Amino acid sequence: MNPPDHPPRLVAFLIVPPFVLLDLAGPLDAFHAVIRNYTETGQDAPYRTVVVSEHGGPVETGSGITLHTEPMRALDTMPVDTLVAVGGAVAHRPAVPGPVGDWLRDYAPNVRRVCSVCVGAFILGSAGLLDGRRATTHWLDTAMLQQCFPQALVESDPIYVRQDPVWTSAGITAGIDLGLALIEDDWGVDVALQAARRLVVFLKRAGGQSQFSPPLQEQFAAGAPFGDLHTWMSERLDGDLSVMRLAEQANMSPRTFARSYLARTGSTPAKAVERMRLEAARFALLDTDAPLKRIAARVGFGDEQNLRRAFQRQYGVTPVAYRERFGVGETV
Numbered sequence: 001m002n003p004p005d006h007p008p009r010l011v012a013f014l015i016v017p018p019f020v021l022l023d024l025a026g027p028l029d030a031f032h033a034v035i036r037n038y039t040e041t042g043q044d045a046p047y048r049t050v051v052v053s054e055h056g057g058p059v060e061t062g063s064g065i066t067l068h069t070e071p072m073r074a075l076d077t078m079p080v081d082t083l084v085a086v087g088g089a090v091a092h093r094p095a096v097p098g099p100v101g102d103w104l105r106d107y108a109p110n111v112r113r114v115c116s117v118c119v120g121a122f123i124l125g126s127a128g129l130l131d132g133r134r135a136t137t138h139w140l141d142t143a144m145l146q147q148c149f150p151q152a153l154v155e156s157d158p159i160y161v162r163q164d165p166v167w168t169s170a171g172i173t174a175g176i177d178l179g180l181a182l183i184e185d186d187w188g189v190d191v192a193l194q195a196a197r198r199l200v201v202f203l204k205r206a207g208g209q210s211q212f213s214p215p216l217q218e219q220f221a222a223g224a225p226f227g228d229l230h231t232w233m234s235e236r237l238d239g240d241l242s243v244m245r246l247a248e249q250a251n252m253s254p255r256t257f258a259r260s261y262l263a264r265t266g267s268t269p270a271k272a273v274e275r276m277r278l279e280a281a282r283f284a285l286l287d288t289d290a291p292l293k294r295i296a297a298r299v300g301f302g303d304e305q306n307l308r309r310a311f312q313r314q315y316g317v318t319p320v321a322y323r324e325r326f327g328v329g330e331t332v
Contacts, residue, residue: 010049014053014120026175026176026179027178031179034194037191037195052070087118088122136159167182225265285323
């Protein structure tokens with residue numbers, strides 16, 4: 001490892017309860033893995049860290065563990081390089097105190113990077129830092145984030161999103177991915193890789209959040225637009241689901257159907273069919289040991305090559321890799 005520049009870069013974690021302990025501990029330990037790797041070889045540490053909250057003092061995590069924090073205004077006199085926001089939403093609503101957002105709005109220009117883990121994106125949003133920027137959060141909360149901050153460009157799939165000087169990450173363990181990405185940005189891939197090895201994690205995991213979300217969420221719910229049609233489609237995934245056939249089932253002309261479907265669901269019929277087939281394939285990979293060829297035929301992809309291409313495009317991993325990590329069957 002090459003020695004870093006000096007003094008060490010200060011990484012501050014701003015927490016707003018309620019928050020998940022791992023949202024803080026994951027990226028915090030990623031930076032401390034680097035610190036240990038350097039100090040154990042007699043080199044100066046490239047980072048130091050501090051955890052702050054609105055008023056300082058003890059703050060309880062969602063799992064009941066109490067952490068000691070410094071008051072956030074103590075950072076006004078510290079040379080903070082990177083600030084990471086953790087917490088800030090509960091029960092489908094933001095939970096960020098006004099003074100926190102106001103302070104961060106004024107303070108953010110003083111630091112090189114401002115980041116968030118999971119629902120910490122709501123802290124950044126309350127300070128206006130997401131306006132006009134791409135951002136992400138836990139897949140369960142992306143819709144709420146977009147609703148609360150309509151000027152943000154919220155994406156539901158990425159593990160983390162970088163739009164300098166703001167970085168946002170998905171939930172829970174994605175904070176580790178964010179921490180490692182920040183380390184790589186600072187010191188290069190070798191330093192980040194050694195930290196990842198110490199943490200026993202992948203430096204860059206395959207795929208995005210789509211691989212963890214439930215089946216299409218509310219998009220194809222029975223009460224949603226074209227709910228009856230979606231039920232009919234789901235029972236015939238291996239059949240003819242062309243626009244012509246779907247329009248016939250919906251008692252519309254193909255042109256009217258395609259236009260109405262896009263307007264009411266936000267998706268083209270072809271994309272909807274592919275997503276339904278992918279969801280069915282995903283569950284087959286998780287719950288059975290059927291070979292890819294049989295799964296591809298059963299869900300309407302025809303052959304395993306078509307399934308493989310669509311799966312890779314949607315989830316960022318191959319069907320085999322997905323089954324190896326999350327399924328019960330053997331590799332096929």
